[in-house]
Amino acid sequence: MIAILDFGSQYSELIARRIRETQVYSEVLPYHTSAEKLLKSNIKGIILSGGPSSVYDEGAPQCDPKIFDLGIPVLGVCYGMQLMAKQLGGTVERADRGEYGKAELQIDDPTDLLTNVDTGITMWMSHGDSVVDLPKGFEVLAHTANTPCAAIADHVKKLYGVQFHPEVVHSAGGMAMIRNFVYHICQCEPSWTTETFIENAIREIREQVGTKRVLLALSGGVDSSTLAFLLHKAIGDQLTCMFIDQGFMRKLEPERLVKLFEEQFHIHVEYVNARERFLEKVKGVTDPERKRKIIGGEFINVFEEESSRLGPFDFLAQGTLYPDVIESADTNVDPATGKRVAVKIKSHHNVGGLPENLRFTLVEPLRKLFKDEVRKVGTALGLPEEIVKRQPFPGPGLAIRIIGEITSERLNTLRDADLIVRQEINRAGQYNNLWQAFAVLLPTVRSVGVMGDKRTYSHPVVLRLVSSEDGMTADWARVPYELLETISNRIVNEVEGVNRVVLDITSKPPGTIEWE
Secondary structure, eight states, X not given: OEEEEESSOTTHHHHHHHHHHTTOOEEEEETTOOHHHHHHTTOXXXXXXXXSSOTTSTTOOOOOGGGGGSSOOEEEETHHHHHHHHHTTOEEEEEEEEEEEEEEEEESOOSGGGTTOOTTEXXXXXXXXXXXXXXXXXXXXXXXXXXXXXXXXXTTTTEEEESBOTTSTTOTTHHHHHHIIIIIITOOOOOOOHHHHHHHHHHHHHHHHTTOOEEEEOOSSHHHHHHHHXXXXXXXXXXXXXXXXXSOSOTTHHHHHHHIIIIISOOOEEEEEOHHHHHHHTTTOOOHHHHHHHHHHHHHHHHHHHHHHHOOOSEEEOOOOHHHHHHOOOOOBOTTTOOBBOXXXXXXXXXXXXXXXXXXXXXXXXXXXXXXXXXXHHHHHTOOHHHHTOOOOOTTGGGGSBXXXXXXXXXXXXXXXXXXXXXXXXXXXOGGGOSXXXXXXXXXXXXXXXXXXXXXXXXXXXXXXXXXXXXXXBXXXXXXXXXXXXXXXXXXXXXTXXXXXXXXXXXXXXXXXXXX
């Protein structure tokens, strides 16, 4: 594999994803990972990520300098290049002119790292420091108008550095450089494939679980659905899928989900109808944080009751993904067994944590995967496109898309409006072009309208249509006006109590994708 030592760059995960796109496995590791530990792993190359620090700052993060003597190729990116240069005897200083954004790369040595990369291509820069004196044995591979040492190398020791970010989409020849490093310099084989992952995952699940039972809280999203398919393929009826219907799903989704799994996939789902119970709990609540906490707490109560009724279970399956692993230091290891145990359901489901006395050993076969890799696994396992390409949906569901108190009437209004949005987005062929597309109800706001020569005083619905790569940042989507017109006309004509449709054109930041 290729190891990425993370110095706090916002792009560290992106580097890992780009490496995996070459069908070579990669992992993000702490910047202080020792050379000894790296040498014991099956590592063919090391990448030093960028970071917000300056290498000459007091307390700036440092890597183990012994990694440069391992005989393993190293590629430093931005801060990583500056750190490598400094630790090997070069000089890094504050540049007279920083470089941020696009810059034209002039290639001086078109070999090794820069093979098949055209001179004059655009690269993405983001730095205020520069390498001014190279370490012994290094030479310049490329420069820009403001940066004499934009790419450097010690060809003998296979140490390379780039001042730009080849991993971002704005860098035109970035993937060519990454492939050069992975294949030509590190001599890696393209063995990280979907098929190989599935084979290994099934074997590991069987080894871990044996003949014991596994519980999975199914949400209907791509992660839990892919996990259900993978587990069922590995252990069959030892898996119990539980779906808790808290009443905040979209129109007909719970029924569709259970029918799909039971009839088409032949995977039994324990359906728990807790709609009235949840609705009673949030009665009169308007604060969004209280909503989330109440829904999360009640989810745990229902989960505990139902797991006790259906159990006992030794294992809890969770759709933990690789970004969750990177971001969370809270691994919850059982000191008696040394295995990870569940003390919380996935944080991005916003359902809080499991009680300490409800302890399972975790089964997390997706924890090495990014979201796009999960979708590939789901497709390979036979999941339909409607699940594999399902847009993200929050754990509290429509409860946080109704501003103010939640009532059954307001839920029905929003479900009808939301269904129209999804139908028309699909009909226009826009669904897969959008990160999320949904409606928000403003039940505390009324506006005057005219319908059938009569005055109305009803509620507005907000359309939220955004494009994004990972949900961390987002922009409002520029969809055709004709599509917006159709959605607006249908909602006003077909949804009772709504007489106005407005469009949210706020990016993230400063806004969030969800309204609550």
